[in-house]
Amino acid sequence: MHDARFSPTATRLPNGKVLVAGGSGTGSNLASAELYDPRTGRWALTGSMHDGRSAATAALLPNGKVLVAGGLGDTGILASAELYNPRTGRWSVTGSMHDARFEAATTRLFDGKVLTAGGSGDTGNLASAELYNWRTGKWRTTGSMHSARSRQTLTRLDDGRVLTAGGLDSSFNPQTSAELYNPRTGTWRTTGSMHDARSHAVASLLPTGKVLVAGGGNNDVGALASAELYNPRTGTWHTTGSMHVARDFPTATLLLNCQVLVAGGGNDTGFLASAELYNPRTGTWHTTGSMHSARSGGTATLLLNGKVLAAGGSGPLSSAELYNPARF
Template sequence: MPKVTRHTLEPLHDTVIFAGGASFNVHRIIMCNCSIYFEALFCRHTACTRTHFAIPDVSAEVMEVIIDFAYTGSVTVTEDNVQQLFIAADFFIITDIVEACIKFVEENLTPENCIGVRRFAIFCPQLQHKAHFLLTNKFEEVVSSEEFLQLTWQELSDMLDSDDINVNEEKTVYEAIVRWIDHAPVHRTTYLAALLLKARLALCSIADIKSMMSNPYLRNNTQCVQIIINALQLKYRLLNATPPMTFCSNYTARPRLPNAVMFAIGGWCSTHVTNIIEVYDIRADYWLNITDHQESPRGCHGTVFHNGFIYCIGGSNGEDACNNMRKFDVKRCIWLEAAPMNHCRCYVSVAALGGFIYALGGFDGNRRLRTAERYRPEINQWSLIASMHDVRSDCGCAVFNNKIYICGGFNGKIVLQSCEFYCPKSNQWTRFADMRTRRSGNGVILYDSHIYVLGGYNGLSRLRSVEAYNPRTNEWHQRPCMSSFRSNFGIEVINNKLFVMGGYNGIDIKSFVEYYSAKTNKWSRACPMGTARCGVSCCVLSNYPNLKQYTMSRDSLPHLEGVQNLEESVRVHLQTPCTNQPDTNTDTESFSTGVLHLGPNPARCDTKIWKTLDPVDPCFLQGFVSWFGVAGLLCWGVAGREAKLVGRASSPNLLLVSKPVARLHTWTRLGRLA
């Protein structure tokens, strides 16, 4: 039987629709069945006898797609028609087409188009939310798009004001502002100071803040100069605090929210197992305790995040090895029971791959295991897979290139040096190159395209050495050692840094946390956990919509008093722009002991260029004398308690020489050279 279409039924049509300069022969009953809009249009008492209807503001191409859908029930959404088709389908109340358009846009949502989608989807909260989430989460990529350059200054200001935008360095925000200004400098420099206020400049390094003054947009704008000076002042106050601080609740040094957090769950505390759960906020360098005291304690277990749940697998309750599994719903913050494993497994290695959760080896309370099994969340069921070549417990594993790599461990007699990987496709284990060192209680993780193995116990002592396996060459290479010896510790990668936390050093259980950066090839300290633990298991929750509830409240950070708020003066500037050139008339009455002031005549501007800068960084002053010399610079040097007038800069040729001692605000020598 031939397929029935609109065209095969055309001789039987009873209505004509006009749209976009074209006419379409249709059948009322079919169009009414498709949309209540057409039902209302055709069935009004004045329309019963009409046969011709004009549809305004709909192109002929879109109208044809909608009519074809009415006859066939199928629709083809393309990049060229999706926007107009969505608008028309929403107008005609054709839900199936609207949903098809939304699905198409969601599947094709990228950092390059998310700004446009967010504007377009103003009447579709679901789509707008997804576009906004991508915009904030992939901000560094969005900045490189063409759509970014088309933002209004208010849109950009609102975007930069958000704690949610994800940037590894705040310098990225400054660079985004400059890129936006560069696109149309004549019209956009007016908004520079207002936008610069939205950057958390005190989170940048001192070198980065100083380098900003080389930008002509900033150094020729008195308000921008003041903003940078305030940021430096706050930066030095943080560094000179006791103990030194990295950030505070003051806006200029307020850390943004992370796009990933790290959970550290359970473990052993001295003589007992614990149920403590701490979450690490990497941007605030802070551990947040979210322990549910109704949950049973667990140590030497495995933890993975999969599809909105954190799974805690096996381990020990302090007396026996366990086969049970609990899962934490991160959206609802509740614990749920899940199917138990086929075997009890303490010191188990776990991994998530291809929609399955794997549990490998371990200790069942009597013997070490080489068996392995995997869990399918959709049916809540465990099933056995091929056993490993070696019996092993107390080791780690990592996923790379759709394979699970497991390294080292303990077989009940000796500490192992051997390694093997599992291929789910073939259900087979394959050996690969042995490690350089025997290790049990070691950490194993994928980082920088290598399998990293860290620390552990070699049968004689705890280790701090690190080695990395290159799967492409089947070779192991040494990496810088950790600063502390540790075994049975937590390990994870977050924000391109490899973190290790807690563990046992052979004497004590530690709370100490450090991280390794492949970029710098160095280890650095991080905030220690609130509770010292070994046998702790960790996982990372990333790119998840409700991470804020697992972060430190930014309003609870310490607030530094005496930091100037420039927002009001910049707001006035936007309403009544003042000159972008620094004034050459210096107010010589605005100086005080121990501080540096540079200010234009108060009668000519509401705010001075320089306010109190304490502590003063002489290196910073040396870098900027040549520019400020044009405006006239009066420098005061402080030696002990005595303030001395050094001289007035009358030309850019003045060179300021100084050497900081003890504290940054002490100058030992200040002079002028030709």
């Protein structure tokens, strides 16, 4: 990439290119953004955001624009949000959130609205949640979670509900609890708790409808290798095979062959280059090719050709690499 970035956002556009925006650079939070073209394997700078931000959220909207919201700026935590227009390569300011937040979680609902929940705010970790309406460009508050959370997972289920799990609570301790958001009522309800407390874990919706949550950090034991599955039909979790390596702040990508690629992260040995694959049929992990660079807090994006683009990470790093599932 043109700029080294830690904790940027990455969004695959409808044309197959990948937009990487913001992140923490060398000494400042970045406003710059760039596009990766899988056809050429090259990056090109595009329009810069109005605010430099890291640990923000990003979502692709139904109209093809990209919403980036919140994050940590050089002057503090941000409530502002902006839209990237792929046709013009420019950003425009849109409605601000009601709460400034970074390290929040976001997902797009079936109706095209964007749900953003939790994160760390000016007064600590947040339980609040809000919805962005892409038609009006405005946010409105929705039901708050039962527990404050930052660095949690947020996964839209096949039935339209949204599962949040783990994260740091109001005392900044990793938690096991999980909740479900119902878009029809705008409310959350508690569901079964995970077996392990974890923050900065990764979550993937499997073709079976279950949710795989893996890795993350825990104050008592450090980085975790454990993984567990959430069953929306029963509202319960059960453990599945553990990874070969404990990983805090890795990336996870559901591949076209339905396996889950988890790569990088960190543990007490340092930042990791290793990667492994989860097989939903067997509930087991096996190691796969390692990245050329150790990465924690980087991005991983599934390309239209089935390869995975890994970019940035702790350092910060400007390097990028491609994982080819066909080679392993």
